[in-house]
Amino acid sequence: MTQYVYRFGGGVSDGRGLGKELLGGKGANLDGMASIGLPVPPGFTISTEMCTRYYAEGQTFPDSVKAEVAQGLAHIEGVTGKSFGNPADPLLVSVRSGARVSMPGMMDTVLNLGLNDETVQGLAATSGDERFAWDSYRRFIQMYADVVLGLDHGAFEEALEIAKEDQGHFLDTDMSAEDWRKLVGEYKRLVQEQWGKPFPQDVHDQLWGAIGAVFGSWESDRAKVYRRLNDIPGDWGTAVNVQAMVFGNMGETSATGVAFTRNPSTGERAYYGEFLINAQGEDVVAGIRTPQYLTRTAREQAGAKPLSMEEAMPETYAELARVFDLLETHYRDMQDIEFTVERGKLWMLQTRSGKRTAKAALKIAVDMAEEGLITKSEAVGRVDPQALDQLLHPTLDPEAERDVLTKGLPASPGAASGEVVFDADTAETRAQLGAAVILVRIETSPEDIHGMHAAKGILTARGGMTSHAAVVARGMGRPCVSGAGTLAIDAKAKLFRIGDRTIKEGDVITIDGATGEVMAGAVPTVQPELAGDFGTLMEWADGVRRLKVRTNAETPLDCRTARGFGAEGIGLCRTEHMFFDAARITAVRQMILADSEKGRRAALAKLLPEQRSDFAEIFEIMAGLPVTIRLLDPPLHEFLPHEEEEFAEVAEAAGIGVEALKRRAAELHEFNPMLGHRGCRLGVTYPEIYEMQARAIFEAAVEVAEKSGAAPIPEVMVPLVATKRELELMKEVIDRTAEAVFAEKGRRIEYLVGTMIELPRAALKAGEIAEVGQFFSFGTNDLTQTTLGVSRDDAGRFLTTYVDKGIFARDPFVSLDIEGVGELISLAAERGRQTRSDIKLGICGEHGGDPASIAFCESVGLDYVSASPYRVPIARLAAAQAALRA
Ligand code: PEP
Ligand code: MG
Numbered sequence: 001m002t003q004y005v006y007r008f009g010g011g012v013s014d015g016r017g018l019g020k021e022l023l024g025g026k027g028a029n030l031d032g033m034a035s036i037g038l039p040v041p042p043g044f045t046i047s048t049e050m051c052t053r054y055y056a057e058g059q060t061f062p063d064s065v066k067a068e069v070a071q072g073l074a075h076i077e078g079v080t081g082k083s084f085g086n087p088a089d090p091l092l093v094s095v096r097s098g099a100r101v102s103m104p105g106m107m108d109t110v111l112n113l114g115l116n117d118e119t120v121q122g123l124a125a126t127s128g129d130e131r132f133a134w135d136s137y138r139r140f141i142q143m144y145a146d147v148v149l150g151l152d153h154g155a156f157e158e159a160l161e162i163a164k165e166d167q168g169h170f171l172d173t174d175m176s177a178e179d180w181r182k183l184v185g186e187y188k189r190l191v192q193e194q195w196g197k198p199f200p201q202d203v204h205d206q207l208w209g210a211i212g213a214v215f216g217s218w219e220s221d222r223a224k225v226y227r228r229l230n231d232i233p234g235d236w237g238t239a240v241n242v243q244a245m246v247f248g249n250m251g252e253t254s255a256t257g258v259a260f261t262r263n264p265s266t267g268e269r270a271y272y273g274e275f276l277i278n279a280q281g282e283d284v285v286a287g288i289r290t291p292q293y294l295t296r297t298a299r300e301q302a303g304a305k306p307l308s309m310e311e312a313m314p315e316t317y318a319e320l321a322r323v324f325d326l327l328e329t330h331y332r333d334m335q336d337i338e339f340t341v342e343r344g345k346l347w348m349l350q351t352r353s354g355k356r357t358a359k360a361a362l363k364i365a366v367d368m369a370e371e372g373l374i375t376k377s378e379a380v381g382r383v384d385p386q387a388l389d390q391l392l393h394p395t396l397d398p399e400a401e402r403d404v405l406t407k408g409l410p411a412s413p414g415a416a417s418g419e420v421v422f423d424a425d426t427a428e429t430r431a432q433l434g435a436a437v438i439l440v441r442i443e444t445s446p447e448d449i450h451g452m453h454a455a456k457g458i459l460t461a462r463g464g465m466t467s468h469a470a471v472v473a474r475g476m477g478r479p480c481v482s483g484a485g486t487l488a489i490d491a492k493a494k495l496f497r498i499g500d501r502t503i504k505e506g507d508v509i510t511i512d513g514a515t516g517e518v519m520a521g522a523v524p525t526v527q528p529e530l531a532g533d534f535g536t537l538m539e540w541a542d543g544v545r546r547l548k549v550r551t552n553a554e555t556p557l558d559c560r561t562a563r564g565f566g567a568e569g570i571g572l573c574r575t576e577h578m579f580f581d582a583a584r585i586t587a588v589r590q591m592i593l594a595d596s597e598k599g600r601r602a603a604l605a606k607l608l609p610e611q612r613s614d615f616a617e618i619f620e621i622m623a624g625l626p627v628t629i630r631l632l633d634p635p636l637h638e639f640l641p642h643e644e645e646e647f648a649e650v651a652e653a654a655g656i657g658v659e660a661l662k663r664r665a666a667e668l669h670e671f672n673p674m675l676g677h678r679g680c681r682l683g684v685t686y687p688e689i690y691e692m693q694a695r696a697i698f699e700a701a702v703e704v705a706e707k708s709g710a711a712p713i714p715e716v717m718v719p720l721v722a723t724k725r726e727l728e729l730m731k732e733v734i735d736r737t738a739e740a741v742f743a744e745k746g747r748r749i750e751y752l753v754g755t756m757i758e759l760p761r762a763a764l765k766a767g768e769i770a771e772v773g774q775f776f777s778f779g780t781n782d783l784t785q786t787t788l789g790v791s792r793d794d795a796g797r798f799l800t801t802y803v804d805k806g807i808f809a810r811d812p813f814v815s816l817d818i819e820g821v822g823e824l825i826s827l828a829a830e831r832g833r834q835t836r837s838d839i840k841l842g843i844c845g846e847h848g849g850d851p852a853s854i855a856f857c858e859s860v861g862l863d864y865v866s867a868s869p870y871r872v873p874i875a876r877l878a879a880a881q882a883a884l885r886a
Contacts, residue, residue, distance in 0.1 A: 004050040005068035008034040009042030010079030022047045024239030026098030029351045036330055038323060038348050040713050042079035043093070043243030044072030048100065051237030054215045061208070067202045070205075077245050085203035089126050090119035092136070097217060103226050104471045107238060108147040110210040111280065112140035112245060116201040119292075120184075123546030124177075132250060133182035135172075139280070141187040141353070144206070148213040151194045157176040159186050173278075196538045207242070214240045222446045227475075228803065229453055231810065236380040246347045249280050250341040255313065255341040256281050261324045261720020262334045263317060264356040264474065266299075267363025267533075268314060271295055271324055272284040273337075274464050275309045281338060281349070290483065291464050291513055310752075311313040317348050327351050332373055333382075334364050343705050345349045351451040357474050358383070358390040358412055362504065369540075371764055376658035377884055378482075385851045385878040390414055390515060391534060392565070394872050396512050396523050398792060405509070408459070408484030410516040411470035416457030416479045417510040419520035421502055422491045424451020431455065440508055444469040445489040454480060457511045459518060461487040479513030512703075530564065531874070532701065536875060538566065539755045541880035546856060548864035549875045551627070552844055554614075555579060559621040566876055569625035570618070572717075572779065572844035575693060576634045577615050579607075587637075589646070593664045597688060599654065604692040608727055611693060615648060616701035623710035628777060628844070628866075629697055630731075630756070631690045632682055633719040640665050677718020687733050698741035703750050714751045715840075720753040720782065723770040731772055757828050758782035764827035770835035777866070778825055780845030780853075784812050787821050813846065816853035826860045842866055851878035858882035 006015035006023060013035040020028045027045030034040045050065060073091075077083045082091035089551045092114040095513040115123065115137045142160075146153040158433045160172075164181045168176055175183075191199040199205050217223060218238045227234060248256030249883060258281075259273025274291035276283055292306045293299035294317075323346070327335045328643035340347045356364065360381045369379035396402075396415040414831045418436035421427045424447065427439045431454035439455040441448060443462040452458055452472055457479040460469045464483055472754055473480030488497040493532030496503035503509060503520070512522040530538070542762035550571035551562035559570070579588045584607060591603035618627060641647050647665075670676040683690035697714050705711035718730045742748045753772075757763050758779030766776065786791045790799075792813055802808050808817065816822055825843075832839045843866040847853035849871030855863050858879065867875040 001064055002049065003068070004047050004065045005044050005072045006047065007032065007042075007044045007072055007075045009040045010075070012042075012075065015045060020100045021236075022049065022239075024098030025352050026096065026099055026350060027239045027241050030241065030243070030367070032330070033327070033348050033351055036326065040348050041244040041246050041562075041860045042076045043241060043501055044069075045098070046240040047240045048237040051215050051218060051239065052235065054212075055111040055219075055237075059212065059216070060776070062212075069211075072242065073207075080354060081242050082244075083497050084207075085116075085119065085521075087118040087122045090114055090122045092119075092123070093124035093207070094245055095207070095214060095509050096241045096243070097214045097231075097238045098241050099218070100236050101230075101232060102355070103223065103230075103232070104355075104468065107220070107713065108214050108222055109282075110140075110143050110147055110213070111282070112136045113144070113206050113210055114203045114204075116203065118201075119203070119430055123503070124529070127247075127250060127451055129250065131175075131180060132247070133798070134177050134184060135249070138180050138184045138187055138249075141184065142247045144199075144210070145191055145195075147217075148209045149191065151193050152576075155190055155194070156187060157182050159183065159190060162674050165607050168815055177503075180786040208587050211240050211242070211577045214238065225449055226446075234512060234806070235808075240648040243349075246340045246342045246349075246796070247280070249278050249344065251278055251340070252345045253313075254278055255309070255316075256283070257294065257339055259320070259324070260340070261328050261337070262353050262354075262356045262360070262364055262483055262864060264336070264360050265410065265479050267356065267360035267367070269367060270297070271321060274296065274327070277312065277444055281340065286658065290462075290485075297365045300547065304500060304559060307829075313341065316341050316344065316346050318660055322350060328552065329373070332368070332378075334360075341570050343633070355471060355474055358387040359413060359533075361387060361393070362537055363686075366533045366536050369827075377544060379537065380541050380544060380877070380880050381884055383877060384880065385510070385874040388534075388877060389870070391528055392826050392873060395514065395525060395528060396510070397526045400524045402510075402517065402523055405503070405520055406484050406486045408461075408481040408487075408518065409464065409470070410514050411467075412458075412473040412478060412480035413483040413514040414457075414528055415510065415512045415514070415523070416523060417508060419508050421451075421455075421505060422489070422494055422718070424448040424454075426505075428452035428454040437783060438511060440487075440489065440763035443467060444472065444476055445676065449789070452476065457481075457513065459484060459487070459509075459511050461485065473513075478509055480658060481511045481513055481516050484518055495496050506669065534873075538876060541877045542566075543880075544883050545876065546686045546878040546883045546886075547862065547879040549872055549879060550628075550842065550844075550866040551872055552848070552866050552868050554618075556617045558619060562872050563621060565791075565869060565872035567869070567872045568864070569840050570622055570627040570629075573627060575611070575614075575630045575632055576638075577629060578611065579632070579639070581610075581747035584610055586649050586653050589641055589650045591689070592668070593650060593661055594654065595664060597686075600686060602752065603654070604688060605863070606713070608692050608696055611696035611790070612700045612703075615697055616703055619712035619714075620708065622712060623708055626713045626715055626753075628715040628775075628842075629693075629715040630719055631680075631693050633679050635670060635676050635678040636668055636674065636682065637670045637673040642669060660863055672787070672792070680718045680726050681720070682720065683730050683733065684726060687729075690730060691737050695741060698749070698751070699745070701751070702741065702745045702747050704746065705749055716751060716753050717775075717777060718753070718755045718773075719779070720758060721773075722759045722765075723728065724765065724772055727755050727769055727772045752840070756782075756844070758845075759786050760824060763824040765831075767835045769832035770832040772838055773832075773839075774836070775840035775842070776828065776832055778828070778841075778843040778845065778848045778862075780825075780843055782819060783824065783845065784821050787824060788812060788817065810852075815850050816847045816856055818853075818856050822856055825856075829860050829862065849875050851881070854878040855882040858886055863864055 008031045014028045015031040084091045096109045121135045124130040145151040255277045257275025263272045273294040294309040333353045338350040364380040365382040418438040436456045438457045460482045510519040550569040551567035552572040553559045587606040625744045682870045752774040754775030755773040756779040841862045843864040848865040849867030
């Protein structure tokens with residue numbers, strides 16, 4: 001019979017070594033802490049397998065698991081000496097979710113479970129604190145009503161506000177035992193009214209209700225959205241952890257806190273965290289009271305008055321610091337910890353690898369390798385390549401003028417400007433229309449997740465560094481300023497005030513998540529520097545990677561940026577972008593609309609010097625490196641004039657009438673341009689176009705070789721080839737032109753001629769095509785489009801539904817469809833190599849910058865990947881990780 005329940009604490013750790021897949025992250029780590037003797041309140045974990053079975057069997061529990069849970073409870077009772085439902089000395093438990101990876105705030109938790117009209121008296125007696133007992137009971141009813149019974153939590157909050165007002169109280173802490181007792185009565189009345197039944201008094205009913213609710217929360221809408229955004233499979237399921245309650249709200253010697261073993265924003269090696277005296281955990285996370293600092297240094301740096309934990313509770317703090325070190329050594333990673341102090345006794349409630357900014361991830365990985373805690377290869381594996389994106393983007397120009405409105409906490413680094421919006425839905429709709437928005441909230445909640453994702457930055461009035469907004473923003477790589485207390489938000493009127501200034505919805509502000517500054521207007525930014533830890537980790541990555549990394553670039557600026565990021569050549573220079581240049585477009589149109597070779601040649605002659613200087617500039621920047629230049633590819637259709645004025649300009653340049661020109665344009669109109677007159681079909685029908693481009697390439701290459709001595713290595717690439725014969729014809733044009741230029745200049749240079757593989761036929765016939773082509777570059781944008789028969793320009797409308805329904809795990813235009821398109825690539829690579837063993841193979845579709853696709857490229861042994869400039873470092877790291885895993 002399958003075991004579903006695993007006990008921990010009090011010297012027991014049933015789940016030793018079983019891991020997160022089965023126990024969930026929280027369960028595995030509780031068990032891990034128990035196994036190294038740390039003070040963990042006793043409890044048990046119901047495994048993720050039970051979650052799967054729960055859904056498979058119509059959301060019911062088998063009898064066997066009921067017996068196991070009873071044994072689990074007996075374990076907790078044995079260790080604590082209390083018993084569940086006992087009116088004299090009641091055991092209270094927490095019931096929490098715990099998926100394989102942490103999903104902050106996404107799923108449900110119930111605390112203080114086990115309280116009822118009788119046990120509350122017992123708790124009052126054993127704790128000697130009647131006020132605490134009734135406060136715990138009302139918290140429990142409030143949470144249970146919300147999470148398990150699904151009742152309207154607004155009504156409960158309102159009842160609390162009314163109760164406080166009636167008594168003339170401002171803070172919860174002003175409420176007396178009697179006040180709480182009365183509120184409990186009111187809460188029970190609300191439950192009866194909304195639910196139609198009395199609040200459950202049987203503690204076992206309470207427990208099973210909560211377990212069902214936690215499993216049920218796995219399929220909540222917000223959990224589903226979070227999974228989609230974070231690529232978490234729906235079939236993982238969650239575990240449930242039932243654990244003895246410990247209380248941080250038992251007076252001045254009790255406290256609760258969250259901490260990181262290193263700074264999760266900067267990576268600095270310093271304990272980092274917040275705590276609150278006489279409070280429960282959710283008080284810290286919810287951002288209702290502003291927490292105090294953990295260490296004296298942090299408090300002093302912030303200029304804060306309330307004592308740090310180090311000063312207020314020196315002995316417990318010292319014990320906590322010892323635990324931090326033990327945990328880092330045990331898990332060999334920075335830990336994110338929750339703890340509670342109950343009447344001076346420290347309890348560890350949770351540990352897990354802490355979420356961190358990209359900057360912190362880099363520093364922690366490099367530092368830990370240098371401390372000898374992990375190896376350099378492990379350090380390379382520790383940084384998520386996608387997260388580097390955060391570091392590669394601009395920060396505020398230190399020289400720029402700033403109209404600073406206020407300062408909050410620097411919760412997630414990076415700078416962002418955008419128009420202010422006050423709710424998540426508006427953030428999403430404005431962002432879909434292309435607007436940059438900053439989401440401004442009093443505090444965020446899991447319901448805001450889609451808006452946080454759509455926003456460029458997040459600003460909150462409340463909440464600390466570990467508030468929901470801060471944790472989620474760091475995970476998403478969004479800049480965030482939290483706890484900007486001077487911000488008076490009026491969400492109804494869609495505005496906020498700071499002093500006498502008013503900022504309305506739609507006004508532009510800038511936030512700097514590294515300093516906490518909030519500024520009016522848009523502040524200019526500067527490019528990042530790639531030195532320090534970034535440089536070190538990249539060097540280690542380069543030391544283990546096999547795949548070369550090139551870039552897709554066609555402007556000198558792109559080429560320089562990419563070289564700065566470590567690109568080892570150009571994998572795709574798209575020449576059409578050069579043709580769209582305002583100064584050239586008329587000549588390009590003249591060429592396209594000409595109805596004879598002579599007319600085309602006249603226009604091409606105007607373009608040649610321009611194109612030559614384009615290439616010369618790129619060759620200079622890429623001196624000594626391979627540069628793949630793709631000959632003209634897009635449908636002619638795309639270049640056609642639209643406006644009267646444009647027709648007139650072309651008519652004048654070509655010396656023909658406007659009407660004749662319009663007739664010609666109508667002839668060139670295509671119904672399906674993506675499958676029309678494009679790619680090498682242009683070169684086959686109008687060889688003079690490719691001839692001009694080849695001439696520009698070779699003349700520029702010879703020129704640069706003469707000038708600098710470092711000859712570039714042009715790789716001339718023919719697009720959209722389906723057959724060997726097409727490539728043969730085009731190679732003839734290119735070779736003939738090369739010979740002519742070399743003869744004219746009296747100097748030869750090395751070059752290659754190859755093709756893109758972006759049609760299924762080309763992949764299938766790669767063996768034949770390799771008889772002519774000296775290299776292949778997989779154009780996976782078109783190859784995905786043509787293999788799936790899905791238009792790359794129109795897919796957005798339905799692909800999200802396809803991803804939601806699990807037809808594709810991810811958008812196949814973002815992450816390669818390895819099963820389908822990938823099979824064509826491996827087959828083409830194999831057939832190409834059979835014909836030409838040293839054929840050069842690369843990829844230049846968008847997938848060249850996607851880590852999962854790069855891992856696939858490693859597995860089929862491609863020579864290089866080519867990515868857009870800002871993705872070059874991501875590709876370098878992803879290639880290194882792929883090599884380490886291979
Ligand atoms: C491709 O199709 O993958 C490619 C790189 O070419 P383009 O995106 O220009 O069609
Ligand atoms: Mg293409």
